[in-house]
Amino acid sequence: MPAALLAxxxxxxxxxxxxxxxxxxxxxxxxxxxxxxxxSRNRSDSGRAAESRRWADGPRSSPGFGPGPAAGPQDALDRLPMRDFGAHRRPSALPALPCETHPALVLLRTAHDRRADWLRAGQALERVLLVATAGGVRASLLHQALEWTDLRGDLDRVPDGDYRRHTQMVIRLGYGPEGPVSPRRGAAEVIDLGG
Structure with a gap:
């Protein structure tokens, strides 16, 4: 990615x-x-796996619940399709989708880990995603490690200047082909113009 865009x-x-x-x-x-x-932990944790299935297989009568057909086919284990980022380092049971040898990851961080920091991180993420979209960059949010205390701690220990920061989101950035587009509702369906 160009240095100017990263800046x-x-x-x-x-x-x-x-x-x-x-x-x-x-x-x-x-x-x-x-x-x-x-x-790997999420797949072996029955509660988390059930939650993912409920989200992915949500009631189709409720528009906007779950990814629906935009996510594409599910694999044999009922997981959402996901790129195998580690395929270049280990054999995989699932065929890896083509991707760059070294994916670009960025860590979105805050100085503290309080509710106000979570809000700041969300606002910053929104800005980052808008700039990325305007620059023609694809972004994938890799939240999985943030849900496990020890793995999040590993991310927090990645050196970043003179003091410790709290990782709020891991973002994979890069260029790639257009993916499936999720259906959008028309303005009349989401805006109440009545008095």
Whole structure:
């Protein structure tokens, strides 16, 4: 990704009250391993697997609930389709989708981990995603490792300046083909013009 665009993304995060950190390759690999480990844990945890199935298989009569047909076919284990970011390091039971050898990951971080920081992180994420979209960049949110205390701690320990930061989101950035588009409702369906 162009350095100028990365700088613009970092400025967007800062305007929202957070910091966008692009780790070195070794730390990026660690982040990908943490994501893979979290996915593995999620699959083996029956409660989390059931929650994912409920979300993915939600009532089709409720528009906007679950990904529906936009997510594409599910695999044999009823998981949402996901890129195998670690396929270049280990054999995989599922065929990996083609991707770059070294994915670009950025860590969206805040100085603290309080409710106000969560709000700042959400606002910063919104700004980052808008700038990325305007720049023709695809973004994937890799939240899995953040849901496990020990794995999130590993992400928090990725060096970033002089003091510790709290990772609020891991974002994979890059260029790629158009994916499935989720259906959008018309304005008349979502705006109440009545008095």
């Amino acid at each position: 613009e993304l970092a400025e967007a995060a800062q305007a929202g009250g957070a910091r966008l950190h692009l780790p070195y390759q070794r730390a990026t690999d660690r982040g990908l391993r943490s994501t893979w480990e979290a996915e």
